Amino acid sequence: MSDRTVRRIFRYIFTSLLWAGFCFTIPGVQAVSSNLPLQPVASIDLPRFMGTWYEISRTPNRFQKKCAGFARTDFHLQVDATVQAVNRCRLRDGQLHIALATGRQVGAPDSPKLKVRFAPAWMSFLPAVWGDYWIIDLDEQYQLVAVSEPTRKYLWILSRTTQVEPQAYAALLERLKDKGFAVERLLMTQQ
Known part of the structure; x- marks a missing residue:
């Protein structure tokens, strides 16, 4: 040569x-700040977080690929301090799809970090069936929340109502950009 x-x-x-x-x-x-560790909110009042949350937007993901809209999650605190999540959405053919999950807080009773599994209870001993579910932004009134996980691969914006005021949504997007999220990837959910 x-x-x-x-x-x-x-x-x-x-x-x-x-x-x-x-x-x-x-x-x-x-995003420059995506190299920094993702920080959840300081704490949550888990019982106050329970109830119905409507999906406003989300990053694309394989497990909601068939959902055409009308997505919501109902959280219920169980006697054993676990959380039951009932996820619903409408499929393209109009059928209702329901997925049940079990969650548990990681750390203190006011921890904003949860582990969630959709696998059957008999598989709960396997660490791989548990996914991170971190509350990374939450307003004081518990009306608007952003949920993600440490790698920022997934992001959901949820609200207590099916519609969010444009100013509140825009402000949340700015905070999420500051946390290193590519908010332009968000898909709006039909409600």
């Missing part, structure tokens, strides 16, 4: 690495 060919190869590799590094630092390509 000639010196000229070797220089071309090194120049190509150097340019490619430089370009890749540049792409990962452009705002909008990857």
Whole structure:
């Protein structure tokens, strides 16, 4: 191989690495703050969080792929301090889809971190069936919430009502951008 060919190869590799590094630092390509650990809210009043929450928007995910809209979750605190979540949505053919989950708080009684499983109870000993469900933004009135997990792969915005005031939603999106979320990926949910 000639010196000229070797220089071309090194120049190509150097340019490619430089370009890749540049792409990962452009705002909008990857959020700068997404490298920082995700912080949930300081605490929650779990009984107050219970009840019906309507999905306003979400990031695309495989387990809601068939949902056409009208998504909501009803949370119920159980006697053993676990949480039952009944997730509902309408499928494209109009049928109602229901998925049951069990959740448990991680840490203190006011912890905003929960572990949730959709698998049967007999599989609950397996760590892989439990997913993170972190409350990362919650208004003081417990009317609007953002839920995610440490990697920011999933994001749900939920409300006690089927509609959210545009100003409140826009303010929440700004806070989520500051936390490193690509909010332009959110899909609005038909309610």
